[in-house]
Amino acid sequence: MTRKILINAMDPDVSRIAAVIDSKLDQFHIETRAREVTQGNIYKGVVTRVEQSLQAVFVDYGAEKNGFLQKNEIHPDYFQDVESRDKALFNLIKKGQELIVQVVKDPISQKGAMLTTFISLPGRLAVLMPGSTTKGVSRKISEEDERKRLASVLKSMDIPEGFGMIVRTAGKDSTKTQLTADLKYLMRMWKNIDKLAIDNPAPSLLYKEQNLAVRSLRDYFTTDITEILIDNPDIYREVKEFMAMIAPKQKKIVKLFKGEKPIFTKYQLEEQIASIFKRDVPLKSGGFLVIEQTEALVSIDVNSGKSTKRKNIEETAYHTNMEAAEEVARQLRLRDMGGLIVVDFIDMRERRHKADITKCLKKNLKADKAKTKVGGVTTFGLLEMSRQRIRHSITYGSYETCRHCNGRGQIPSVETQGLAVMRQLNLKTLKPENKQFHVCLPREVAYYLLNKKREDLLEIETKREVSIAIEIDAELVPGQSRITGNAQ
Numbered sequence: 001m002t003r004k005i006l007i008n009a010m011d012p013d014v015s016r017i018a019a020v021i022d023s024k025l026d027q028f029h030i031e032t033r034a035r036e037v038t039q040g041n042i043y044k045g046v047v048t049r050v051e052q053s054l055q056a057v058f059v060d061y062g063a064e065k066n067g068f069l070q071k072n073e074i075h076p077d078y079f080q081d082v083e084s085r086d087k088a089l090f091n092l093i094k095k096g097q098e099l100i101v102q103v104v105k106d107p108i109s110q111k112g113a114m115l116t117t118f119i120s121l122p123g124r125l126a127v128l129m130p131g132s133t134t135k136g137v138s139r140k141i142s143e144e145d146e147r148k149r150l151a152s153v154l155k156s157m158d159i160p161e162g163f164g165m166i167v168r169t170a171g172k173d174s175t176k177t178q179l180t181a182d183l184k185y186l187m188r189m190w191k192n193i194d195k196l197a198i199d200n201p202a203p204s205l206l207y208k209e210q211n212l213a214v215r216s217l218r219d220y221f222t223t224d225i226t227e228i229l230i231d232n233p234d235i236y237r238e239v240k241e242f243m244a245m246i247a248p249k250q251k252k253i254v255k256l257f258k259g260e261k262p263i264f265t266k267y268q269l270e271e272q273i274a275s276i277f278k279r280d281v282p283l284k285s286g287g288f289l290v291i292e293q294t295e296a297l298v299s300i301d302v303n304s305g306k307s308t309k310r311k312n313i314e315e316t317a318y319h320t321n322m323e324a325a326e327e328v329a330r331q332l333r334l335r336d337m338g339g340l341i342v343v344d345f346i347d348m349r350e351r352r353h354k355a356d357i358t359k360c361l362k363k364n365l366k367a368d369k370a371k372t373k374v375g376g377v378t379t380f381g382l383l384e385m386s387r388q389r390i391r392h393s394i395t396y397g398s399y400e401t402c403r404h405c406n407g408r409g410q411i412p413s414v415e416t417q418g419l420a421v422m423r424q425l426n427l428k429t430l431k432p433e434n435k436q437f438h439v440c441l442p443r444e445v446a447y448y449l450l451n452k453k454r455e456d457l458l459e460i461e462t463k464r465e466v467s468i469a470i471e472i473d474a475e476l477v478p479g480q481s482r483i484t485g486n487a488q
Contacts, residue, residue: 003225007213007239008263009232015212018269019220025272026367027220028334031212038063038103040215042119042207044197047097057093058112061101062203065112069101073116075131098202100193105389121186121207124218124247125171125179128186132164140169140369153179160187169369170222185245211235214242219369221247231257276334277399283327287320291331297340300328304346317346318353325357329364338370338389347381358383404477411478417441418448421481422456429464434485437466440473441481 001022008016012033019027031037045061057074058066071092078099079092105114121128135154137147150167153176159165165183167174189207196206209215213235217228228243230236236256243251257263264270275281281289286306292299302324304316328343343361348354354377361383365372370388377383401407412420421441428437441449449457449470457468473482 002227003222004267005217005221005225005228006257006263006267006269007216007228007230007232007235009213009230009235010262015235016264016273017212017216018264018267018273020267020269023268025269025334026330028273028276029212029216029336037106037209037212038113039106040103040122040209041205042100042102042193044200044202044204044206045099045101045115046202047093047095047099050093050095059099059101059115060203061113061115062205063107063113065107067101067103067107067113067115068111069099069115069117073104073118074099075117077131078117100197100206121189122168122218123182123186124168124221124245125174125182126168126186127166128183128190129164129166130190131162133162134164134166135159137167138169138171141167141172146172150174157183159183163187163190170219210242211238213239217242223247223250225250226253228254229257229263230254231263276331281327281331283320283323285320285323287324289324289327289331291335293337297342298332298337300331300341300343302343302345314349314353317348318350318356321345321348321353321357322360325361326364329361329368332365332387333368333370338387341385341387343383343385345377345381345383348377361385404479414444414448417445417479417481418453421445421449421483422453424481424483425457425460425468428483428485429460429466429468431485433487435466436486437468438484438486439468439470439481440476440483441470442476442478443472443474445478445481446470446472 003026004020006018006020008018014030014032017027017029018025043061045059045067047057048060048066049058051057055071057069057071059069060066074093078097080094080097099117100119101115101117102119103113104116107113118132119130121130135151137150137154141147141150150171153174154165154167156176157165157180167179171179171182193206196204200206210218213230217239228239230239233256236254240251240254243254257266259266264273279290279292281291283289283305287302287304290301290303292301302321304320324343324345331337332341345357348357358374358376362374365374368387372385372387374385375383402409405411421439425437425439428434439449457470460466461468476482
């Protein structure tokens, strides 16, 4: 099994990172300049509003919309009255007070960014937490002996007072020397942030997360990766320097791609990437998944399709569901979907089969960096699970809501639109002060009224003694119309 990381950054407006296992896309990340990710950035902000009813404050940190900071995300050091944290929030935090905040979740739609004052600086092997005393090991490292060894290493390290440290999943099997080097690097970074906070007025940026390429390597690089290919010379040099710092022995696997074909085309990834944005996902057996994302949850429907090679319905359902469970874990990872997820598996009767499906899904979710919780398959074949929102879903920055249907996926038929316009005309022509009406419509709706409703229009004109003019407006989308009335 060969693992590679391919970095496509030839276009300055977009960066794409793909992790590939034996030519199969395993992880994919994209970042565009138009919608730059600020998650992880650290700012010096100022409190603009204290909302006791929400137990939160709004912070101006330099973005278009103020950030949202909940009370439990405010470090006690910022409280002006430290005798009791149970006091009213407006007694603890004042308007105009300056804070160092970190973006936990990027702003989305009408919501501002979620902020925290519990700063965490991620390194290659560990995370440094200024203002904390926690010293621990990532939950993803499950081997008890390794957890004890790393905990012992942390105790023996000279971690400055007032700082906490967590060994990341990538820190598994790391030595005291490696962790100490990571600590020194993170301490230098924090001292620079602290100095900027003192020297600069609020609001201001104190620390900007590294570019997508370096960030992805920091979070996803493991020792079993055999090659890192980059098609941009500048990004190649940055990654080379970063690898020399975090994993000098593996610096040689970083290579500059010089092929004539685009890097993703060369490795046959474009078609696999395009499938991430599709609603339907085919399975090898002939079945398929249907993935729908809503405001409340993500629904995934498993369909048997052409999967009919098994000896009976139960066996067909079981094997299709097993294949689907593996693919669901992969698709959630690829699409960066989070929140509540409901998977509608094909109905099975045997409890053993339902238990196997749950076990298979949990097994395949172990490779996911996001925290997940999985329930069992219910009587109705539904499985509920949740996945931590690490970042925006894959469509963020690449897709926008359709201006025709406003995200519904359907638009009213031409007949429905035409009849709605006729109802509006009947109402508007009742007013005696207007005698001339100008109606602007999309092309198909205008043709419908002029061809199918000409007699009805003439009847309104004769009965109400008005004049109606129909005009095509190419800028109007289905469902839109504009009716204006004037006195004669």
